[in-house]
Amino acid sequence: MADLRIDYCGIEFKNPIVTASGTFGFGEEDGEYTELSEYGGFSAKGLTRTPRPGNRAPRIAETPSGILNSVGLQNPGVESFAAEIMPELAKLDTHVIANMSGNTVEEYCEMAEILSETDTAIIEMNISCPNVKHGGLAFGTDARTVLELTEAVKKHCKKPLVVKLSPNVTSVADIAKAAEAGGADGVSLINTLLGMKIDINTRRPILANNTGGLSGPAVMPVAVRMVHEVYEAVKIPIIGMGGVMSASDALEFMIAGARLVALGTGMFVKPDLIIDVKQGIAEYMDKNGIKKAVDIVGTLELN
Amino acid sequence: MKKAHNCKLLAKREIAHGIFDFTVEAPEIAAAAQCGQFLHIECGGDVFLRRPISICDTDDNTVRFIFEIKGHGTELLAEKEPGDMINIMGPLGHGFELKPEYKKAIIIGGGIGVFPLYKLAKNIEADVFLGFRSKDRVVMEDEFSAAARSVTVGTDDGSYGYAGYIAGAAEEFIDNNGADIIFACGPLPMLKAVKNIAEARGIPCQISMEQRMGCGIGACLVCTCETGKEGMDGQVRVCKDGPVFYSTEVTLNG
Structure with a gap:
């Protein structure tokens, strides 16, 4: 019988499948369609230092095999999360990954301190949101900045710190190395790819924010390639994501080097996707005589 | 636990040019549906997202929804024929509030x-x-x-x-x-x-x-x-x- 348990940053996850931040709210909504306990972990909606109402609608545009979104980090703020939301999430039989996004180094440090006092298992530091004017992506595209930010936040962080990487860079491996050098305990990738969709009749972008982040199956080959490059470049463990719609998709990420795999946009279409993905991974393991999920990770052989 | 339902298309009619009236077999959705709620429907083919379409009517066993072809998704949905299966989430959302004091x-x-x-x-x-x-x-x-x-x-x-x-x-x-x-x-x-x-x-x-x-x-x-x-x-x-x-x-x- 396949053993889906896997270690990530010294924490045992009961299976390698987690949710991608921003696609699952704070769990209360999809919870009606899927038991959160089915997941190894749950990455909550991205938090900021103070509450953010987010961008104007339309916030979504459909594209071939994917979507563009520009929610703009709508969230109640880190303090409200720590006081009201996290205590409820802590009752669930799954690990919580709190995701934070800052405008300044100080904000990231303050949020890390606040979240360190909660029951979250891991803190995920988003340096790659394409949909906010300040911070976000600006932090994630320069290796020196990533190193300094990670070093600074680590001093205030008592939980494993995972840095979420942007694909909107020349070399994702260089950014991953900078995060590792700064003391990150893991990296997660990819965040969305910056894109635009135009209404040819109005000659305006569909999104009120003009640009948005591309996700869904359209980005998966890019994401798998980047996970492979990062796996070759760093020793810290990877959370891989980008367009997973099936067990075989999740397995591609694991073979490329991801220890955990996040589901995101795929859940919009299949709210119970987790069930199929877990079952498919177990069947694959049984068929190939693989006893532990970790034995799939990074088994890629290049041509 | 709610789930997406695979529903058989029972009847289909084009009631005006490009406007399709579908009735699907969906007893669980019908039993739960309130006025003003909607369905989230898989169109099939290469269309990625589901399409939100309002519930028009229900009876014990069936749900009826009517939609206009607006783009590729609804175009594919309109190609379904009686006997085909359609994957539907629902009923979703917060519908109309009916209060006994409403007389007019x-x-x-x-x-x-x-x-x-x-x-x-x-x-x-x-x-x-x-x-x-x-x-x-x-x-x-x-x-x-x-x-x-x-x-x-x-x-x-x-x-x-x-x-x-x-x-x-x-x-x-x-x-x-x-x-x-x-x-x-x-x-x-x-x-x-x-x-x-x-x-x-x-x-x-x-x-x-x-x-x-x-x-x-x-x-x-x-x-x-x-x-x-x-x-x-x-x-x-x-x-x-x-x-x-x-x-x-x-x-x-x-």
Whole structure:
């Protein structure tokens, strides 16, 4: 019988499948369609230092095999999360990954301190949101900045710190190395790819924010390639994501080097996707005589 | 635990050019459905996202929904034939609130916005106003007539029934007969007119809204609309907090 348990940053996850931040709210909504306990972990909606109402609608545009979104980090703020939301999430039989996004180094440090006092298992530091004017992506595209930010936040962080990487860079491996050098305990990738969709009749972008982040199956080959490059470049463990719609998709990420795999946009279409993905991974393991999920990770052989 | 249902298409009819009337076998959705709720429907083929479509009617075993071909997704959905299976999430969202004190209900629908109002019209005593662009776009007049206390049909171009925007016909009726609740669904200019009519007279008004959606269950925060309030209360989710809102809860400006 396949053993889906896997270690990530010294924490045992009961299976390698987690949710991608921003696609699952704070769990209360999809919870009606899927038991959160089915997941190894749950990455909550991205938090900021103070509450953010987010961008104007339309916030979504459909594209071939994917979507563009520009929610703009709508969230109640880190303090409200720590006081009201996290205590409820802590009752669930799954690990919580709190995701934070800052405008300044100080904000990231303050949020890390606040979240360190909660029951979250891991803190995920988003340096790659394409949909906010300040911070976000600006932090994630320069290796020196990533190193300094990670070093600074680590001093205030008592939980494993995972840095979420942007694909909107020349070399994702260089950014991953900078995060590792700064003391990150893991990296997660990819965040969305910056894109635009135009209404040819109005000659305006569909999104009120003009640009948005591309996700869904359209980005998966890019994401798998980047996970492979990062796996070759760093020793810290990877959370891989980008367009997973099936067990075989999740397995591609694991073979490329991801220890955990996040589901995101795929859940919009299949709210119970987790069930199929877990079952498919177990069947694959049984068929190939693989006893532990970790034995799939990074088994890629290049041509 | 809720789940997506694989539903067999039982009947299909094109009731006006490009407008399709589907009835699917869906006893669980039918049992739970309330007036004004919607379905999140997989169109198949290469269309990625589901499409939100309002529930038109239900009986013990079936759910009926009517949609217009607007793009590639609805085009693929319209190609389904009786016997085909359609994957449907639902019923979703917050529907119309029905209160026993409503004695003089008015229902105002415009274009394809009339469909979400039919189950409501069957469930309450109401005077119904239905507006369409032109005579060839008039649909469901007989069915609404059988369900409602009265039905007034109008066309924007005057080719059938009341000539002009239907909100005008409703306004005249309300000023002559009074109203204690207004329910509305339709294009944005019509909803704005109805909101003004209701709020100028202090009549509560429930509006069914539309927005581009992602997950359909409140998690992804893409289908928001503006409330006019400051800060965190400035936007609500059409899929989860709505699609039905009181007119005073939404600005209809974005």
